[in-house]
Amino acid sequence: MLIRVGDDRTSHIDxxxxxxxxxxxGALNAVGFLIAGSFTANMTGNISALADHVANGAFMIALSFGGLVIAFICGATLAAITIQAGERHGVRTIYALAITAEAFIVLALGIALARSAGNTHETLFVIALSFVMGLQNAVTTMISRARVRTTHVSGMATDIGIEMAALFGGQKMKQDALPKLKLHSLTLICFTLGGVCGALIFGFVGFWLFVIAxxxxxxxxxxxxxxARRG
Structure with missing residues (x-):
């Protein structure tokens, strides 16, 4: 799942x-909102909020939303640089190692929040979580050659609409659209369910949710x- 790249991947793996x-x-995005009132995977919404606050003269609040966008981009940039370096050196496990790094960052965030009893600066927390979301989205985008994007909800919803329209076309269009429709629909559904479950679980176990994730x-x-190493 995290070794095969691009055309070597099957639709099932994706x-x-x-x-x-x-x-x-979806779970981390929902918890970020519950803790700090900000969505860490929703860059479209964050940029819209930035523009709205700038228009209203609330420049410091606008700056915090700008920080989320910058953190997301930095996470994606770091992941891409690391993956490109790994691929140049023939490191087959580079994508799996990137997800392992994400796991440790999420774990560190959970520990930091638990130790501070929830008093950690909310802005720093959501910026770190946005960094994680950018990292994850870059990993999935690069390993699947842009077929899989785990946080790009607006784009997925658009793709679903385009693919549904293709079902009314010719047979070739249907054959091409069905696998994509299945993939994007599953991603959107799982992101939604993850958000619901994340919010519910967080209500019961608190910061242990980060350990679970x-x-x-x-x-x-x-x-x-x-x-991969055994192979």
Whole structure:
């Protein structure tokens, strides 16, 4: 799931990757809103909020939303640089290692929040979480050659509309659209369910949700690292 790249990947592998990672992204995005009132995976909304606050003269608040966008871009940039370097040096496990790094960042955030009893600066928390979302989205985009995007909800909703329209076209258009429709619909559904479950679980276990999310990421990535090294 985190070893094969691009055309070497099957549609089933992409579906599993999209389902798992979009669920985690949805959960973290929902918890970010519950803790700090900001969506860490929604860059369209954050840029809109930035523009609105600038127009109203609330420049400091606008700056915080700008920080979320910059953090998301930095996470994606760092992931891309690391992956490109790994691919140049033939590191087959580079994508799995990137998800492992995400797991440890999420775990560190959970520990920091738990130790501070929820008094951690909210802006710093959501900026760090936006960094994580950018990292994850870059990993899934690069490994699937842009077929899988786990936080790009607006784009997925648009793609679903285009693919549904293609179902009314010729047979070739239907054949091309159906796998994409299945993938994007699953991603959108899992992101939504992840958000619902994340909010509910956070209400019961609090910051242990981050430990659960980190364990899920490690469960995905570490077996892939070991399998690739054995191979």
């Amino acid at each position: 579906l599993v990757l999209a389902g798992l990672l979009s669920s985690i992204a 980190a364990c899920m990421l490690l469960f995905m990535s570490l077996p892939e690292v070991l399998r």
